[in-house]
Amino acid sequence: MIAIDNLKMQFGSEEILKGISTVFEQGKTNLIIGQSGSGKSVMLKCLIGLLKPVAGTISYHNKPTDQMNLVQQRILRENIGMLFQGGALFDSMTIEENIMFPLRMFSDQSTPKMISRVNEVLNRVNLDGVNNKFPAEISGGMQKRVSIARAIVNNPKYLFCDEPNSGLDPKTATVIDNLIQRITHENDITTIVVTHDMNSVMEIGERINFLKNGILVWKGTQEDIFKTSNQDVTDFVYSSNLFKKIRDVQNKNS
Amino acid sequence: MKYLEDIGSYFLMLRRTFSGFTKGDVLRELIFKEIDDLVMSSLGIVSFIGFFVGGVITLQTALNLTDPIIPKELVAFATRQSIILEFAPTFISIIMAGKVGSFITSSIGSMRVTEQIDALEVMGVNSLNYLVFPKVIALLTYPFLIAIAMFLGIFGGLIAGVYGGFVSLDEFIRGLQEDFIPFHLVYAFVKTYVFAFILATVPAWHGYYMKGGALEVGKASTKSFVWTSVLIILANYIITQLLLS
Known part of the structure; x- marks a missing residue:
């Protein structure tokens, strides 16, 4: 609240x-x-x-x-998880790196564990298999879903x-x-x-x-x-x- | 008044850059990436300019020293002094203000426009430490570039002088060794470090605090080049006054 x-x-x-x-x-x-x-x-x-x-x-x-x-x-x-108007995805990072970013910054999880969590949230937003693409390579709607995935990856x-x-x-x-x-x-x-x-x-x-x-x-x-x-x-x-x-x-x- | 505000915000930026540190392994990765982006990627242009400007300095000196009583060694001596004292540290730094400075301003400015900096802040990341600190550390390797520019500048001078028939190899080598003061190298590298700090932070300030859209990113890059060059020249004057006079 x-x-x-x-x-x-x-x-x-x-x-x-x-x-x-x-x-x-x-x-x-x-x-x-x-x-x-x-x-x-x-x-x-x-x-x-x-x-x-x-x-x-x-x-x-x-x-x-x-x-x-x-x-x-x-x-x-x-x-706090935030979905920005334009997505605000880091354009120099892949989708996987974007979603993994909060985990890398604030948790001590191993890389395989983080990747498994990334796949879990990508599945939740119905975006399986886009891990290695860059934000510019996916549509605006997909970028928004990636942004949601990044916002919820830390269970905010x-x-x-x-x-x-x-x-x-x-x-x-x-x-x-x-x-x-x-x-x-x-x-x-x-x-x-x-x-x-x-x-x-x-x-x-x-x-x-x-x-x-x-x-x-x-x-x-x-x-x-x-x-x-x-x-x-x-x-x-x-x-x-x-x-x-x-x-x-x-x-x-x- | 606006200038005072800007100076104030620059120093506040520096304070935030050196606090609230990003996680070690992430920072290490960022520093290596910045060394690659800022320093290693400039190796080609610095080598090219260093070699040819060194050659031109030698040619100009040789062509203007026509009096037979002036020893030929003076050509190499003048080349060495010009390159070590001014050309390599200052001239190359101004070129780097255009290349590296514009890159820093436009990359940080684009992140500002597309809310990527806001995203970092919302996540609890100190965006200034994350974005600017690795650049400052990466540019600690900048003297390596200047050393290469010095070497290639003198080498370019030797090629132009000897193969252009203006001076013999022996005379050039003797001229290079004449009245060499090691402190001049200390002076050159001290100012290189100061220029490196200016190169990392002034363009970063222009990018970080820019407002507007894509057009303003371009304007900020131009402004950043002008101010970085002005500050490099001012710092050059002050350091020269302090260390050599």
Whole structure:
């Protein structure tokens, strides 16, 4: 479980996050949605420690990060898996070396053991046999799956995904979404997904946080999002033509 | 104000580079890879330039010393002094600022653009130690390149001088041995180490702290070459003042 309290972030005089408080539940896929520029990615970067918030508290299992010593911070980072928007695979390394990287850095396992673990996670993301290829030699969807494999190879307690479906076709996007949800449930981890893709909301949105201009304007579940009267949320949901048409058909039928 | 900020962030980068060390066996592997990428891969160009510039220095000196009362040995003496004191350490380092410096900036800059550095940080790896420290250590072998440039420069001078008919082999050898001050070699290698540190860290700073996309990686590489060259020339002046005057 990750909790944030009154999180504020600004670049120069521009306020990006304006005092956000919410809880991300364990064993669930927690979504942060909102339009471009709403502060979603900045919030994610604050959560994983790439940006230092100007105010507020981030707690991992009730332990505030600003009260952690260096060793605790290092252990926390070892328990974080991250799927970046572009995959962020190391392009000079093979797929096997990419996935093995966290194991090499933080464990004392023998090479055969590490390779066996790499094959295990590759199998889990349905990518057997690509071990010796380089990231540039596989498709964007496969790169995302490799990135997921790298993120979970250390059995993290927390999984962060920044726009996991950007640049993917709808079918591959669904595969990635389902994979993220399956891993979350099977490993009972806290997963946070930043997205503005309504299909992802429908596929995996168990807990949804809606941001607008750096403010958390709505929280709820997948079912709630179609019932809410919050204008910002309905504007966002029905900005998709598909959802607009579904609503129109439903209205006609009723 | 911006320059002061940049200088500050350069020194903060150095502090992080020499702390939070990466696991030993990974680091060892990275250092060998960097020696190969930065030093061994430059052997060809350094040898080529060293040999031919040495030859040109000899030709120019011989062609300009036409007065018969000036001993022919002076051609070899001037070649030796030019190559050991300035050409090999400084001129080659400026060429390396273009070759190695641009490579360092663009490779680290590309990693920044594609979020690979963020990925390292999220995993709990000190990205500066992982990326920059092996380069600093690898460039400790840089004087090896400069020694080769010195040798080939003088050898190129000998070939050009003797086979060009400007000076005999005996005169050239005598000129090389004339008034040789061993401290000049110490001076040359001291400044080579300083240049090696500049070559490893200044381009790394430009790549690590760059912002933007692919176009900015190119701009950062150009900027890195300019600043690395400027700092090498400034350091050259200061070291010369300190050690030789």
